[in-house]
Amino acid sequence: MTLKPDFPRTIAASCLALGVAATASTAMAQEKGVVEIPYVEWADAIASTNVMRVVLEEAGYEVETTSVSAAAMWQSVASGDQDAFVAAWLPSTHEAYLAEVEDQVVDLGPNLEGTRIGLMVPEYVEIDSISELNAHAERFDGEIIGIDPGAGIMSTTEDAVEAYDLKLELVEGSDATMTAALGNAIRQNEWIVVTGWTPHWMEGRWDLKYLEDPKGVYGGEEGIHTVVRKGLKEDMPGAYAILDNFHWTTDQVAELMVMNQEGGDPYENAKRWVEENRDIVESWMQ
Structure with missing residues (x-):
């Protein structure tokens, strides 16, 4: 005669085992x-x-x-x-x-x-240096698109605005608002300059370049x-x-x-x- 497994008892045992394992895991984390x-x-x-x-x-x-x-x-x-x-x-x-x-x-x-930080523009933007920004301020709507005000790159960019006597306003925002503005500008082939850093997924999404920093405000590799x-x-x-x-x-x-x-x-x-x-x-x- 073939004996059928006692399913209720088996399920109960499995649940008990899982419960013990979960309790042990929780206890280990607490410990x-x-x-x-x-x-x-x-x-x-x-x-x-x-x-x-x-x-x-x-x-x-x-x-x-x-x-x-x-x-x-x-x-x-x-x-x-x-x-x-x-x-x-x-x-x-x-x-x-x-x-x-x-x-x-x-x-x-x-x-x-x-890693590194600096000002970035789409590859199609026809300047290569921060020192060229003032001559094309209108093309950038007079703005540098930044991120959250507490970020180190924002205070460094404030230093860059002063060092290069830039006629562009640094706009506060977030990583999300900055990349949204960047993506929108690229779709319309418009000029935009943003606070950028490596690593960031936007470098894999779009063709971007860092603007040269002849005064060395942003420092070197970090x-x-x-x-x-x-x-x-x-x-x-x-x-x-x-x-x-x-x-x-x-x-x-x-x-x-x-x-x-x-x-x-x-x-x-x-x-x-x-x-x-x-x-x-x-x-x-x-």
């Missing part, structure tokens, strides 16, 4: 602690922050991310209210922020190298650094080690930024990227 990460709504920062969230969660930590201004990002980690961030543009763009709190934070070094609060290494050594090991390339972050631009939730996209790049992720978790 390891909560890692709080502030970030700014920049394409690269969104990508980096969500990748770190996924990796830290896989390591057993609970992770809370908070969207803030650049100034608040630095201050919240310096005060110890937040634990770490992965979006410090150094040595130039965030130099002033670091100078205010350098005794209260730990700079773990670059997680991304080969890196994006990971910065953590004092005491994190002692409080959560595992999380500290992962943050310290975190390092990827401009091509790798660009891949995730394009995924985010094409749609979907950045957190879910980060999960997919992590799953597809296990060899890279494993090197951060050693």
Whole structure:
């Protein structure tokens, strides 16, 4: 005689096992602690922050991310209210922020190298230098399209306006409003100048160029650094080690930024990227 499986009992056992596993996972996260990460709504920062969230969660930590201004990002980690961030543009763009709190934070070094900032225009715009902007101010509607006022690139651009005695107004906005204005201008083949940086998905979408900066206001090549609060290494050594090991390339972050631009939730996209790049992720978790 063939005995039929006891389905109710089997289902109950499976549910119990899943419940135990979920409880164990929650308990592990509670035991390891909560890692709080502030970030700014920049394409690269969104990508980096969500990748770190996924990796830290896989390591057993609970992770809370908070969207803030650049100034608040630095201050919240310096005060110890937040634990770490992965979006410090150094040595130039965030130099002033670091100078205010350098005794209260730990700079773990670059997680991304080969970055830069400056003024960008579509390739078809017939100038090549910031020093040429005034002669064509009307073609640009007398405006430089910027992002959020707390961003380091905005204060640097204010310095550029003064250094070059530009007759163009720096317009505040956000990453989203800047790229929307850029896309609209390109569709109509109009001249536009924006605050730009590398890496950014817009470089893969459109043919753009940096305007030459003969006065060197925007500095040279930079890196994006990971910065953590004092005491994190002692409080959560595992999380500290992962943050310290975190390092990827401009091509790798660009891949995730394009995924985010094409749609979907950045957190879910980060999960997919992590799953597809296990060899890279494993090197951060050693």
